[in-house]
Amino acid sequence: MPDLFSGVRVGIDVGGTKTHLRAARGGRVTADRIVTSEGWRPANAASAAAFLTDLIAASLPDVAVDAVAVGAHGCDSARACEALATELARRLPAAQCLVRNDAELLVPACGLTAGVGVVAGTGSVAVGRDSRDEPVFMGGWGWLIGDEGSAPGLLREAVRASMTARDRGEPPDLLATALMRSYGVAEVADLPEAMATEAGAVNWGRRAELVFDALHGGSALARAVVDDAADALVRLVTGMAGRDVDVDDVVVAGGVILNQSSLFDTFARKLRMIAPVSTVHRLTVDPVVGAVRLAERLAVG
Template sequence: MQDAPPSPLVIGIDVGGTKTRLRALIGASTVADHVRSSSGWRPHDPEAAARWLTALVHETLPAGARPAALAVGGHACETPRQCAGIAAALHARLRAPVRVVGDAELLVPAAGLTEGVGLVAGTGSVAVGRLADGRPVQVGGWGAVLGDEGGAAGLVREAARALWAAHDRGEPPDALATALTAAFEVAEVPALGAALEGVSDVSADWGRHAPVVFAAADAGSVLAAEVVADGGRALAGLVARLAARGLAVDDVVVAGGTILSQPRLYDAFATALAAALPDARPRPLRDPPVDGAVALARSLL
């Protein structure tokens, strides 16, 4: 009786906007589970992205270990051409089957599903899915300056806009005005414009102040409550946009630190989703997205 062949080594990598997680497994046994900063990730330069990922693999795996398959979910990997370029450059270095997708595409396989929509509302926001022929579709995710409604940075931007409109109407400052001016260390609402424009990293520096919007809503600010409700409706609108393009949206896997840590936003999203798409089921993701990358890597074998 021959011994069973050894199980292959598979690697899944989730490159997020802030941190990156790599999981490597042989069968059910974990070989590596490593978290590091995403600093240096350059997804718009395929060769640079492949070098960065190769270095991560080599510094994480035991000496001499060779992957049989690898899948990557990459932050800001926004088009099939871009992802394919990174995959080709990475394959040339590792000589193993490689698949690269946008990081939001990890959510559906991480939830143990084969089809559905992934919705992320963290610092930014995006929704992704695949058509029946396998082509990926992404909506949203256009950055905090012009988009990312329902994400942390977008909520702060819309809170400032709501305060300016209230100021123009001659309304006195409310709890949102007090909280947001304090967060940006300015004395009054009109000064928020220069403060928002003067940050070095729009997404991060705006997004980190999102908790004050929720706190103001909880304290009774009607403006803040409306901003959060609008954010939830905008997130539901991303899913509706995918449905209008013919994607299956029965299961909507929801992830992101903002929406999963803020029940007010999640409830606004779920309510708007039920109104727009009654058959769609929101499913908060409880497992790490890197599990989706591992599932995609195993599918390559």
């Protein structure tokens, strides 16, 4: 019988801005540390592995670990995950090592063994595994052309909706007015140039709250923007189903969808209409919990 209680299992969630390490032994947390992700370069497996092993050494000095599971931001393919896992195992020969995309931590963090993780925060993406246990990614194209339902995506589509309303000859509504005030411009037509001047996921994303403020104020344009964002997130899930991924359980995370009930509720309602077998779960724990659970499964086979 595998021993569930001996050995230290390490889970690491490497996000775009911060990295969270948690270690457990016999179900008891022995280390919990959050550091900046500065220096994280997932495209370079050797550099990324050094980042991880340095973090483990600093967090668990003189402690032997027997399993490490990593959710790695930027590891967006099976090949990238395998390359990093191989390099990590070379540096930690006594440990079993597993690397997955950071969005793949959501399902195990929720206590599930299968399902789809949907993130809508600074970006948006859906991740799952097909019947062959191969990773499947939908979305995650970036703030400039994709990431619908994310903070920058909402801002981009809010400006697009305001411009379209202008082309129809409609006066600026509450949403367009709020956008013009925020950017310090006098005309709706000036919004695209103002956006371009302050381009970037962070700069666009910090204005996403204007969409929800306008929605609560009765803006029809804002309502349409949120509806379209929910539709886009639903399409990520239905796209997963079309690629042989189990969508019975959908775990959502990310600052936008978890903190804006209007988006979450609209997404859950629309998904229920199209995929009534799917159950939507809000992630209520840190994603690193999923990494620790993966490490525990890895250790016991």
